[in-house]
Amino acid sequence: MDVLITADEIRERIDRMAAEIGAAYHDGRPVTVVGILTGCLVFMADLIRRIDLPVRVAFITASSYRGEATTPGKLLIRDELLPDIRGRHVLLLDDILDTGKTLTRVVAHLLDRGAETVKAGVLLRKVGRQEVPFDPDFVGFTIPDRFVVGYGLDFNDEHRHLPYIGVLDGPAA
Ligand code: XMP
Numbered sequence: 001m002d003v004l005i006t007a008d009e010i011r012e013r014i015d016r017m018a019a020e021i022g023a024a025y026h027d028g029r030p031v032t033v034v035g036i037l038t039g040c041l042v043f044m045a046d047l048i049r050r051i052d053l054p055v056r057v058a059f060i061t062a063s064s065y066r067g068e069a070t071t072p073g074k075l076l077i078r079d080e081l082l083p084d085i086r087g088r089h090v091l092l093l094d095d096i097l098d099t100g101k102t103l104t105r106v107v108a109h110l111l112d113r114g115a116e117t118v119k120a121g122v123l124l125r126k127v128g129r130q131e132v133p134f135d136p137d138f139v140g141f142t143i144p145d146r147f148v149v150g151y152g153l154d155f156n157d158e159h160r161h162l163p164y165i166g167v168l169d170g171p172a173a
Pocket residue numbers: 039065072094095096097098099100101102103146147148149153154155
């Protein structure tokens with residue numbers, strides 16, 4: 001598998017993202033970091049340990065890529081694991097921004113649940129794929145339009161454990 005982003009590059013970028021996030025909150029109140037399962041897993045675990053803020057941790061699920069399919073179906077949001085976020089600062093984390101539909105929908109959902117503010121952070125943002133306008137507050141890396149795995153990202157639930165971001169579909173044509 002071709003390595004697109006090495007583990008060292010990720011570590012270094014996450015340090016800087018954590019500093020950017022720390023600088024974006026000023027009122028000393030806790031931030032509820034909400035990860036979108038399952039892709040957020042590794043990114044969130046690494047990032048929250050570097051954020052110098054009082055942090056609460058929570059999860060939500062939003063699935064559109066299912067089984068073998070790589071084309072998005074209907075987005076299903078489940079929030080049984082979400083605590084009461086009314087009046088809270090929420091930092092939403094996802095592994096990758098592709099069309100933008102997931103984050104747009106989940107941000108609306110969190111505001112609907114009463115969050116006072118919702119900022120969004122993604123490890124990766126694919127260029128040339130966005131279908132709905134959405135600008136994450138924090139972006140780790142901008143990547144080309146390739147199917148990537150590792151560091152939480154999967155294909156059929158495999159490869160999530162890889163410490164780097166790899167390209168599954170081979171070298172660029
Ligand atoms: P949207 O299109 O809503 O999609 O921004 C975000 C979700 O799509 C999945 N996704 C990928 N997963 N490698 C993956 O493992 C990829 O290259 C990829 N592109 C999109 C992912 O679940 C993300 O949360």
